[in-house]
Amino acid sequence: MIYFDGSSAENSQGGSIYVHSDARKTYVDNGEAVEHRIDYFCPAAFTYNEDGTMHFQAGGVFEHPAHPDIRRNFVVTGDFEYVNYHDAALNNVLYSEYWYPVERAGEVQADDVLARYNIGTRAPISGRIVFDDRRTVVFQDPDVLELVLRVPDAMKAQHEFIIQEPTVY
Structure with a gap:
């Protein structure tokens, strides 16, 4: 699951991305096993296109x-x-991912890649705007992704992607 948080940005040019998996890792803390979900933060950029889309x-x-x-x-x-x-629409969505061994230092070469995964669509994914205190937009496409987009009035947004796990070859 990938969670975009544009509301933390000072303007529409920047934000952050919050990534987590439903998988959990167990750690031993003071003799007790404690489960933690894997969480990561990454940079994200939000810009406005000439046609008014984000x-x-x-x-x-x-x-x-x-x-x-x-x-x-x-x-x-x-x-x-x-x-x-x-109504809202999502266009030109592309998600690309590749896996490589952790011991690989420096730039990853093509021979180091263990698996590749790409999904995307050029056809618009239609969404329905549900007005609540967060102005929620819901997009669904069973072949590509499920996206829940919460858009405050200032158009700084939070996006939540649910993406299937790639297959290791």
């Missing part, structure tokens, strides 16, 4: 929850737009 791009590297010896490098991009008072 473009977002984020990326980072994080540990694979089930395989601590594997790192996952990802980037996600897309364009969000209000269609009317009740």
